[in-house]
Structure formats: C-alpha cells, structure tokens
Amino acid sequence: MSTAGITPTTRRRFLSILATATAGSAATACGAAARRTTTLRYQGWTGQVTLPELAQDLGHLGRVDLRWVGNTISGPQDVQSAATGQVDFGGAFNGAVVKLQSTGAPLTSVIGYYGTDKESYTGFFVPRNSPVKGPRDLLGRKVGMNTLGGHSEAVLDLYLQRKGLSEEEAKRTEPLALPPVNHEQSLRQGHIDVAALSGIFRDKAQAAGGLRMVFSDHDFLGAFTAGTYVFRDDFVKRNPDTVRDFTAGIARTIEWSRETPRDQVIDRFTKIIQARRRNENADAVRYWRSWGVAGKGGVIADQEFGTWLAWLEREGQVPKGKVRSGDLYTNEFNPYAGGGSRR
Known part of the structure; x- marks a missing residue:
C-alpha cells in the first residue's frame, strides 16, 4: 500500500476533533440513551470474535441480547459512538477513554476486556537491516498503527x-494511522519505518521473517x-440490571477463556464466525492466545487508568487535577469485585 496520498495527522488534531464531535452530538446521545432495554447495540471487528459475542454464544449474558450494527477498527471511534448514542457500549484503550471523559463525555468504564501479557502484546517492528535500534533512532520516523489516540500511540x-x-x-516521531492488514506490507515496502503489530499481524509478520522487534509494551x-x-452514565442509570448482566457475563467469559484449552476457545470462535454470516473468514482467530486481561473477571485496577492519566497530564492533553482516575470507572457490577464500588 502506498502512503503517498496520506496527510500526516497529529495526535493533538485527532483528539481535538474527537472532543469537538463529542460535545456537538450530546443532544443526540441523550435521546438515544433515554430508554430502558435489554438489547445492546454494538460494533464488532471483522474476522474476530469479541468478548461480548463469545459471552452471548456461551449463554453468559442472561437477559441481555446483542444487536450488531457494523464493524470498526478503532477503539477511540468505538467509545465515541457510545458517547454519542450510536451504540450502547464501546471498548477502547484506557488512555483514549480518559481523554474522552476529560472532555465531559458522560461515560463510565465497567470492565476490562483486553490487555498485555507474555502471549498478547504489541510489538514495534522494523526491517532486520533498519538502523532503528533504540528510542533515539525513532525520532523522525514514520510509525504505522491502527488508529491515532489509541493504545499504540500512547x-x-x-x-x-x-x-x-x-x-x-x-514529537519528532510521526504516527500514521493505517488499516492493520496493511502494516506489514507498508513496512516491507518502505512506506513506513516502524510498524506496531499485534495478534495475527504480528505472528504472521514474524513467521515470514526479515523483521526485528525494537520493543514491546510488555517489555x-x-x-x-x-x-x-x-x-x-444515563444508560447505566436507566438500565442498571442490563449493565449488571452484561458485566457479569463478560467477567464469567474471561474466566471461562482462562480455564478452557486454547484449541477449544478457537474452535468456538470459528463456529461463531461461520454462523453469523458476515462475509468474512475465520483465519485470524487461529492466532488468538489470550485476552491479556490482568484482573480476575476483568476487575479494573486504579493504576490501569492512573498510568495513562499521568501521561496525558504530562502531554498537556488533560489539565492536571481535572480528572481523578477513581472517578472514571466502577467495579460495582462485577461479581469478582465482591460487591465493591469505585463510584
């Protein structure tokens, strides 16, 4: 893929657009959220099975029913869709959630759904003969990632x-948003200098050879x-039982995934994708290793917001003292939290 037609977009421009769009659509969101329901609208990911989709297939969501409205490749876009009422829940990197909430978006995180461990991590790769070997070598380099303002950029x-x-x-590094499927090709063709790779894209790239990892988030x-x-927040207020069933079902599914042999989890993914008939294939799920969730049942720890809040404050993207990490999430709906609440 050529990047000649792509205009570099800075992280601050992206976050400014995000904040403006959120503020401008608040009225629409109020109308969309002013209802009681057990049906949750959501966005999926092509060729992948999300935790809610797996939970529904396992019968873990109780009275909750999911309604797929389309796909996304961006966590920040997904949570903005939740903020504006286009979907009922969304998921994203916690730094993007902090930034969005700091603009006044009335959102609360209820459960962790992905993370980093020795099996699931994001690596920053370069061609084997690249002069990039350490942090200072990254200055002035184009770094491909799936979205700006998300996990990889942070x-x-x-x-x-x-x-x-x-x-x-x-600031001299140049993050570029590219579709994940194009990262490896763009890197090998020299259109970008570094590629942030995870999951199937990382494993396939490593298997093909010729690349070297400079660092990973797990490192x-x-x-x-x-x-x-x-x-x-208004959705939670009107539908606490729905949010409780959803959160409990996701928590149970996280633990089911830990306890179930990997090949059985992948087999379940494959059957789900085949049954939903979205004109996609199930090749990617063969590379699933773990959700990477640290807390039991996805219980949220304060530091999982605090780390990124401190980074955003240092970057000047969130005024110091404006946001307190403990106000951004709640564990009250998670049965693995023992009934404790962070709200």
Missing part, C-alpha cells in the same frame, strides 16, 4: 518518555489490562 509516547527523551524530541510495562468497556 505506548510509543510513554516508551520515549521513560527512555529519557524530552517532549519536544518525542517495559509488564502485564496490565489496557482497555475497558464503557456505557453512558
């Missing part, structure tokens, strides 16, 4: 920060839950 920034680069130096952050599912 990890890149935090890596540069922790390796001693100044904020001005870190310097260890295991952590990276993303959460969010609901609008």
Whole structure:
C-alpha cells in the first residue's frame, strides 16, 4: 500500500476533533440513551470474535441480547459512538477513554476486556537491516498503527518518555494511522519505518521473517489490562440490571477463556464466525492466545487508568487535577469485585 496520498495527522488534531464531535452530538446521545432495554447495540471487528459475542454464544449474558450494527477498527471511534448514542457500549484503550471523559463525555468504564501479557502484546517492528535500534533512532520516523489516540500511540509516547527523551524530541516521531492488514506490507515496502503489530499481524509478520522487534509494551510495562468497556452514565442509570448482566457475563467469559484449552476457545470462535454470516473468514482467530486481561473477571485496577492519566497530564492533553482516575470507572457490577464500588 502506498502512503503517498496520506496527510500526516497529529495526535493533538485527532483528539481535538474527537472532543469537538463529542460535545456537538450530546443532544443526540441523550435521546438515544433515554430508554430502558435489554438489547445492546454494538460494533464488532471483522474476522474476530469479541468478548461480548463469545459471552452471548456461551449463554453468559442472561437477559441481555446483542444487536450488531457494523464493524470498526478503532477503539477511540468505538467509545465515541457510545458517547454519542450510536451504540450502547464501546471498548477502547484506557488512555483514549480518559481523554474522552476529560472532555465531559458522560461515560463510565465497567470492565476490562483486553490487555498485555507474555502471549498478547504489541510489538514495534522494523526491517532486520533498519538502523532503528533504540528510542533515539525513532525520532523522525514514520510509525504505522491502527488508529491515532489509541493504545499504540500512547505506548510509543510513554516508551520515549521513560527512555529519557524530552517532549519536544518525542514529537519528532510521526504516527500514521493505517488499516492493520496493511502494516506489514507498508513496512516491507518502505512506506513506513516502524510498524506496531499485534495478534495475527504480528505472528504472521514474524513467521515470514526479515523483521526485528525494537520493543514491546510488555517489555517495559509488564502485564496490565489496557482497555475497558464503557456505557453512558444515563444508560447505566436507566438500565442498571442490563449493565449488571452484561458485566457479569463478560467477567464469567474471561474466566471461562482462562480455564478452557486454547484449541477449544478457537474452535468456538470459528463456529461463531461461520454462523453469523458476515462475509468474512475465520483465519485470524487461529492466532488468538489470550485476552491479556490482568484482573480476575476483568476487575479494573486504579493504576490501569492512573498510568495513562499521568501521561496525558504530562502531554498537556488533560489539565492536571481535572480528572481523578477513581472517578472514571466502577467495579460495582462485577461479581469478582465482591460487591465493591469505585463510584
């Protein structure tokens, strides 16, 4: 894929657009959320099975029924769709959730759904003969990732920060949003210098050879839950039982996935994809290794927001003291939290 027609978009421009769009559509969201329901509208991911989809197939969602409205490749876009009432819940990297909530979006995270561990991680790859070997070599380089303002960009920034680069130096890197399926090809053809790869895209690229990983999020952050599912606050107020059933079902499904042999989980994924008939194939699910969720049942830990809140404050994207991490999420609907609440 050629990147000649792509205009570089800075992270601040993206986040500004995100905030403006959220504020401008608040009235629409109020009307969409002003209802009681056990049916949850959501976005999926092509060729993948999300935790809610697996939970529904396993019968873990109780009275809750899911209604698929389309697909996304962007966590920030997904949670904005929740904020504006286009869907009833969305999931994204916690840093993107913090940023969106700091603009006044009335959202609360209820459960962790993906993260980083030794099996599931994002690696930043270069061609084997690339001169990029360390943090300072990344300055001035084009770094391909699935979306701006998400997990990969935050990890890149935090890596540069922790390796001693100044904020001005870190700005010299050039994050570029590309469809994940094009990352490896763009890297090998020299259209980007570095590619953030995870899951099937990472494993396929490594199997093909000729690439080298400079660093991964797991290298310097260890295991952590990276993303959460969010609901609008007014939706939660009107539908607490629905949110409770959803959260409990996801929690149970996370633990089912830990306890079930990997080949059986993948077999379940394959059957779900074949049955839903969305004109896709199930090849990607063969590369599933784990959800990467750190807390039992997806229980949210304060540091899983605090790490990214501190980063956003340092970057000037969230005013210091405006947001408190404990106000951004709740464990009250999660049975693995023992009934404790963070609200």
